[in-house]
Structures are given as C-alpha cells and as structure tokens.
Ligand SMILES: Nc1ncnc2c1ncn2[C@@H]1O[C@H](COP(=O)(O)OP(=O)(O)OP(=O)(O)O)[C@@H](O)[C@H]1O
C-alpha cells in the first residue's frame with residue numbers, strides 16, 4: 001500500500017489567461033490531498049463523493065489518471081482511498097492535488113519510476129482530458145510545491161506576508177468556467193484576447209514586485225487583475241462582497257483564485273492585519289481558511 005499527498009494552490013495573478021499562454025504566478029499552499037493506493041482484484045475509488053469503479057462522471061480526474069497510467073503499468077486492479085484538506089471545487093486546486101497525488105501513488109505502487117517532471121506533465125494531460133482545456137500551472141505547482149511563474153517555470157520567493165482565504169458558494173466547475181471564457185473569446189476575439197494579454201502583463205509586473213517584496217504593488221496589481229476577471233465573467237456577487245470587505249480592512253489587495261464563479265478569494269495582508277481581514281471575510285458571509293505557502297510538493301508518505 002502506498003500513501004501520497006500533494007498541495008493545493010492559489011494564484012496571485014494569471015488564472016484563465018495562462019490557459020492561452022499568458023503569464024501566471026501560482027503558489028502551493030499547506031492544505032493537501034492524500035491518496036492511498038493498494039492492489040485489489042478490481043478498480044475501486046472511495047472519496048467524500050462516494051464509491052465507484054472507473055467512473056468518468058463520479059471520479060473523472062482519478063479515472064482519467066488511471067487511464068493515463070495504463071501507458072506505464074497494468075493498472076487494472078487497484079483500490080484508491082481519497083482524503084483531502086481542500087474544499088472540493090473551490091479554486092484551491094483540489095483537482096490538481098488529487099490528480100498529482102493519484103499519479104504519484106500509482107507510480108510507486110507499480111514501480112513506474114516517473115520523475116516529478118513526468119508526473120507534472122501527466123497531471124496536465126489528465127486535467128486537459130477531463131476539462132477539454134487547461135494550463136499546466138495547477139498540476140506543475142502541486143507537483144513541485146513553492147511559488148512559480150508559469151509557463152516559464154521560474155521559481156520565486158514570497159515571504160513575510162499574510163495570505164487570507166475566504167470560501168463562498170460555487171456551482172460551476174473549472175471545466176464549465178474555462179469553456180465559458182473560450183466561448184466569450186470566440187464571440188469577441190479582439191477584446192478578450194486583449195484582456196487576457198493585459199492579465200499576462202500584470203503578472204509580468206507582479207513578478208518584479210514579488211522579487212522586491214513590494215506588497216503594496218502586488219496588492220494593487222491583484223486588484224486590477226480582479227477587475228479583468230470580472231470583465232470576462234468569472235466573478236460572482238459573493239466573491240465581490242468578500243473582496244471589497246477584505247480591502248476595506250487593510251488588505252494590500254484581494255482577488256478570486258482559480259477558475260472563479262464563486263469558491264475562494266485571497267487577500268494579501270501584512271501580518272498585523274490578517275485577523276482584521278479574516279473577520280471582514282467572515283462578516284461578509286465567507287468562510288475564512290487559514291493556511292500558508294509551502295515548498296512541499298507531491299510526496300510519498302507511507303509504503304507498506
Ligand atoms: N476530495 C476529493 N474527492 C473526490 N474528488 C475530488 C476531490 N477533490 C476534487 N475532486 C474532483 O475535482 C473536481 C473539482 O475540480 P475543479 O477543477 O472544478 O475545482 P478545483 O480544482 O478545486 O478549483 P480550481 O481548478 O479553480 O483550482 C471535483 O468535482 C471532483 O471531481
């Protein structure tokens with residue numbers, strides 16, 4: 001039996017734009033998904049969503065990961081148990097953490113010898129298989145841990161600042177939201193391409209601010225990024241309420257993270273302000289989530 005785990009993630013900048021090759025800065029967080037894999041006489045997948053066999057409706061990412069792993073090993077009889085600290089479908093990369101930890105568990109159970117780069121690439125393929133469109137960002141950062149500029153894969157450092165997360169209700173998947181943006185881009189190609197390109201430029205400016213620890217500028221760039229995400233239809237009333245509430249209590253900046261349409265927002269704040277910002281998120285109807293950035297990517301926790 002193998003148990004592996006992988007971290008979730010947050011975006012400082014660049015979600016959705018990174019699907020079209022623009023820059024993004026993405027950070028792994030300490031909340032993790034844990035996957036246990038053992039040999040079995042058939043395929044069985046157990047999670048908070050229930051029990052199934054190979055089932056692309058109930059467990060699309062695990063089922064797609066098993067299919068991809070069949071290129072390397074005879075994955076016909078395996079039992080997968082999933083436990084996660086990440087809210088499902090909330091923009092914190094729960095699909096990527098699940099995908100990457102599943103691949104790593106099967107990698108070690110069947111002695112495939114896959115490298116971290118190969119795991120990240122396979123994870124990207126799985127998210128693409130399920131969503132019909134994806135960037136390599138979520139699965140790369142969940143594999144490697146840390147803070148990265150994608151697609152260049154430049155590693156960055158982000159220390160000495162507080163990250164406060166607020167969760168809101170969400171009723172749309174990343175697959176649907178990414179599809180919606182593609183449809184908007186098809187309808188207004190010049191306008192949406194210009195917006196996505198501007199988000200890429202925000203990220204480029206943001207990298208300079210991150211490297212210089214200029215949190216005031218990072219916050220202002222996050223706020224501009226949020227306005228552009230709203231313009232392409234991936235915001236929500238609930239997210240806006242939390243975002244403006246966090247900003248009113250002294251956050252450097254606040255924006256949605258991940259695919260949007262609800263789910264999580266993040267606020268960047270000085271350590272002295274994180275309690276006030278967290279209270280503001282709660283008073284605006286959000287569920288505050290406390291976590292930190294982590295350098296710990298996908299790992300094997302136990303082998304028995
Ligand atoms: N703990 C879990 N157990 C089973 N399936 C899970 C779990 N966590 C995530 N999933 C799968 O991932 C899907 C959510 O992926 P989705 O990409 O929509 O959200 P996310 O990854 O949390 O957000 P984002 O992609 O914006 O970061 C769920 O519908 C489910 O199929």
Ligand SMILES: C[C@@](O)(CCO)CC(=O)[O-]
Pocket residue numbers: 014015016017018019091093127133134135136137138174178257258259
């Ligand atoms: C919306 C998106 O940019 C981030 C989802 O966390 C999709 C992707 O990059 O695969």
Ligand SMILES: [Mg+2]
Pocket residue numbers: 093094095096138174
């Ligand atoms: Mg996802």
